[in-house]
Amino acid sequence: MSLEMYESVVAALSEVGLAARGAFHPEAEDGVPALPDGRPVATLVLAGNVGPNMFQAFSAARDGWTAENDGGHPLDHWSRLVLTEASQRFGGSPDCVPIYSFDGPPYHPFQRWARKSEAVHPSPLGPFIHPDYGLWHAYRGSLAFAENFAVPPRDERPNPCATCRDRPCMSTCPVEAHSGKGLDLLTCVRHMDGPDGEDCIQRGCQARRACPVNPEFLYRPEQANFHMDSFTRLRKASFIARGLW
Ligand code: B12
Incomplete structure (x- = not known):
């Protein structure tokens, strides 16, 4: 092949x-x-x-x-x-x-x-x-x-979260926006838009940063800030438009 x-x-x-x-x-x-x-x-x-x-x-x-x-x-x-x-x-x-x-x-x-x-x-x-x-x-x-060409077989390695005992991602968010039932988006965005949101905005989501799997790939501050800033602005605008802010 x-x-x-x-x-x-x-x-x-x-x-x-x-x-x-x-x-x-x-x-x-x-x-x-x-x-x-x-x-x-x-x-x-x-x-x-x-x-x-x-x-x-x-x-x-x-x-x-x-x-x-x-x-x-x-x-x-x-x-x-x-x-x-x-x-x-x-x-x-x-x-x-x-x-x-x-x-x-x-x-x-x-x-x-x-x-x-x-x-x-x-x-x-x-x-x-x-x-x-x-x-x-x-x-x-x-x-x-349109062309059917050969591609590598799917890599079947297992989910690293399955063997992560401490799950720091679930206990690190300062406003507990990650409850295990999905992200509480309003709580998350309110925090990032408020006076204590600077760390998440500048360096990226704290819960995500707590993940021990290959932190060498962590986004550098300029990229983290770009994503978090635009995420916060767009989500806040959407909450305001829906009368939820
Ligand atoms: C809309 C959207 C959002 C909305 C979600 C609104 C909502 N309630 O649906 C909002 C704005 C909240 C959002 C937030 C974020 N998002 Co988003 N989002 C999307 C987007 C554009 C569309 C998702 C969608 O509706 N797809 C349509 C459905 C039908 O597609 P699907 O692939 O089949 O969906 C399946 C999966 O979602 C899967 N699935 C989801 N969760 C689980 C869990 C289990 C257990 C299983 C088995 C399957 C499963 O099941 C769905 C049905 O088949 C995708 C990009 C995309 N096109 O997929 C990014 C995307 C999913 N988001 C992404 C990211 C990174 C984020 C954020 C982290 C952004 C940030 N803050 O930096 C947050 C985190 C959200 C969170 N913690 O859950 C990434 C995820 C990358 C990755 N590593 O997986 C994506 C793929 C975009 C990208 N550029 O890569 N997002």
Whole structure:
């Protein structure tokens, strides 16, 4: 089985600042949309961030951008630019098209796709955990191909949370927003927007940072701050719009 085509997709994604996050051959129940000319997608390669590469590439590219040209969502804007560029290396539409994790609602079921592609598992916090990258990885989109090419078999390593006895992620949040029944979003965002939220905003979610799995992949402060600041602003705006703030 030659992985030559898959390896060339890995290289193309890496050149634009993204990491390939595994791949699979979709079946009808996976909810992968058809290609623009109606053909089914034969191979889907997931793309995201692992380690600091994506944030470095994004930070360099956005220099000089304003809300007028990035639509107020600079990381999503950057993701569209670079995934379109990567797709064009494989002929572009309709043979290879990007699908984005942030397009919605309704959103594409990226977590379902992620579980088919890599050894990721639900963590007690909600986001998926990876045996190598811990909680420090995410998805920006995917490349959908008409061509059926060989991809590596799914990595079957088990969930690291299954053998984590102390579960510090569940007891570290200063406002107990993680109860085990899902995130209490209003409590979380109120805390981050308030006078004691600085640590979470500047360095990232404390519960997530308490995870002992491979903390060397922890987001650096500039990336943590970018994500937490935009998360807080967008969620607060949504609560205000719904009269819940
Ligand atoms: C909407 C959304 C949110 C909403 C959720 C609102 C809601 N109540 O649904 C809000 C704004 C709250 C949110 C918050 C966060 N999110 Co969010 N979110 C999404 C988004 C855009 C869509 C999710 C969705 O509705 N999918 C549609 C359903 C049908 O898709 P699905 O994949 O099939 O969903 C399955 C999984 O969710 C799975 N699943 C979920 N939990 C569990 C648990 C178990 C036990 C099992 C078996 C399965 C399972 O079951 C679902 C049904 O099949 C996804 C991106 C995406 N496209 O998936 C990111 C995404 C899930 N979010 C992500 C992240 C990182 C976060 C935050 C940590 C952000 C932050 N603060 O930094 C928080 C943490 C939330 C938490 N602790 O739970 C990441 C997760 C990455 C990862 N490592 O897994 C994603 C994938 C985005 C990305 N760029 O990578 N998010």
